[in-house]
Amino acid sequence: MxxxxxxxxxxxxxxxxxxxxxxxxxxxxxxxxxxxxxxxxxxxxxxxxxxxxxxxxxxxxxxxxxxxxxxxxxxxxxIAWVPQEIALYPRLTVRENLEVFARLLGLPRAARGPAVARALARAGLDAVAGRLVGVLSGGYQRRANIAASLLGExxxxxxxxxxxxxxxxxxxxxxxxxxxxxxxxxxxxxxxxxxxxxxxxxxxxxxxxxxxxxxxxxxxxxxxGLRAGPPEHEVALSEAAGPAAASALRQAGFHPASPLTWRAGSPTVAGGRDGAALLAHLRRHGVPVREIRVREPGLDGLYRDVTEAPAPVRAPSGAPACKVPT
Structure with a gap:
């Protein structure tokens, strides 16, 4: 291996x-x-x-x-380390930036040109290679940041x-x-x-x-494993839920995924009501529902289950740690 x-x-x-x-x-x-x-x-x-x-x-x-x-x-x-911050020289072109980083990386002179060409191609930057980094969009700057990290393979x-x-x-x-x-x-x-x-x-x-x-x-x-179980129900709101609406959503088994989206994975959401009955139930309780969707469970649901579960008992140093079952 x-x-x-x-x-x-x-x-x-x-x-x-x-x-x-x-x-x-x-x-x-x-x-x-x-x-x-x-x-x-x-x-x-x-x-x-x-x-x-x-x-x-x-x-x-x-x-x-x-x-x-x-x-x-x-x-x-x-090791290529690409931080959240853009670590480039804004007054140099994309190509000039990569040439500087190739020298800093210690690449031999003969290897720098081919390394810069490969990095530009891999990051899809050939069309903007001659433009100043400071005038590029954030997306291009991030791609240039990634390209700089790839110079040393x-x-x-x-x-x-x-x-x-x-x-x-x-x-x-x-x-x-x-x-x-x-x-x-x-x-x-x-x-x-x-x-x-x-x-x-x-x-x-x-x-x-x-x-x-x-x-x-x-x-x-x-x-x-997730998708072998029941689908998730998702409530899309027309505006953020106030305290009373949030309480009604929680009582119906939903949790906030974003200010305008609430989700529930249980097949018995709101007492097992179908979509139309659930919509009527939530609106009666003042929830500004725009629509109700049924979706396959995703990674966000698994993440929520893991992070909201009680923390495992920490084993003493050197002993095997308890792990959350997967």
């Missing part, structure tokens, strides 16, 4: 004496795309920074491409919210770039709050909460 692209064992990290991560065991295979989900403050960015060698663990070890990224600059060059690609703040067209273009990354043999770890993004891009899903991994499973298996 080939060695993983990245591996952590019994990883712990604290910041200002406050534990952030504890007892993390994780292996990322080459050619695998993994979505990293979790509430704000769960430690997703800290885990990615540890994998990138930008933080040093309090306990445990990190290995990427066979070495320690916190100690070995050669190992760090095998990394073994591990770490992306923190890669489509944050971009429109739907730019999001689709970025997804098209990210979908191809595992084909080059890299392990790809994507921290995201976007469940549709995770379902599109990932082979595997991790849920991080309270400093530990609460769920780790193959996406296809997780979704197959």
């Amino acid at each position: 080939p060695a993983p692209a990245a591996e952590v064992r019994d990883l712990a990290f604290s910041y200002r004496n406050q534990p952030v991560l504890d007892g993390i065991d994780l292996a990322l295979a080459r050619g695998e795309a993994v979505a990293l989900l979790g509430p704000n403050g769960a430690g997703k960015t800290s885990l990615m920074r540890l994998l990138a060698g930008r933080l040093v663990p309090s306990r445990g070890g990190v290995r990427v491409a066979g070495g320690d990224p916190a100690r070995d600059p050669a190992v760090r060059r095998a 990394p073994a591990l690609v770490l992306l923190d919210e890669p489509t944050q703040g971009v429109d739907q067209a730019a999001r689709a273009a970025i997804h098209a770039v990210l979908e191809r990354l595992p084909e080059a043999g890299a392990a790809v770890l994507i921290a995201t709050h976007d469940f549709a993004e995770a379902e599109r891009l990932a082979d595997r899903v991790l849920v991080l909460q309270d400093g530990g991994i609460r769920l780790d499973g193959r996406l296809a298996d997780l979704l197959a």
Whole structure:
């Protein structure tokens, strides 16, 4: 069996004496795309920074491409770290940016031109290669950010919210770039709050909460298990629910998925009423219902179940941790 692209064992990290991560065991295979989900403050960015060698663990070890990224600059060059912030020079063109990063990466002079050409092509940036980064849209800037990270043909690609703040067209273009990354043999770890993004891009899903991994499973298996059960009911509202309407929705078995969308996975929603009866029931209780839909369960429902479940008992250091069944 080939060695993983990245591996952590019994990883712990604290910041200002406050534990952030504890007892993390994780292996990322080459050619695998993994979505990293979790509430704000769960430690997703800290885990990615540890994998990138930008933080040093309090306990445990990190290995990427066979070495320690916190100690070995050669190992760090095998890692592509793409943060939420755009890390480019706005007064240089896209091509000039990539040429600068190729030099910083230490690529030999003869290798820089071909590496820049490959990165431009992989990120779909040939048409804007001569334009200043500062005048490009946010979507193009994010694609250029990704292109810069690919210059060294990394073994591990770490992306923190890669489509944050971009429109739907730019999001689709970025997804098209990210979908191809595992084909080059890299392990790809994507921290995201976007469940549709995770379902599109990932082979595997991790849920991080309270400093530990609460769920780790193959996406296809997780979704197959969900979809063997009853469909979800979804209420679309014409305006955000006030206190009385929110109370009526909760009593009917719904929970908020967004300000204008509430969902329930139980087949006995609102006493087993059909769609028309449920619509009438909610409107009688002042709920501003626009429509009721029936949908296949998705990753968002599984995430909710995992994160709302009681936290597993933390085992003492060195002992096996309790895991949420999958």
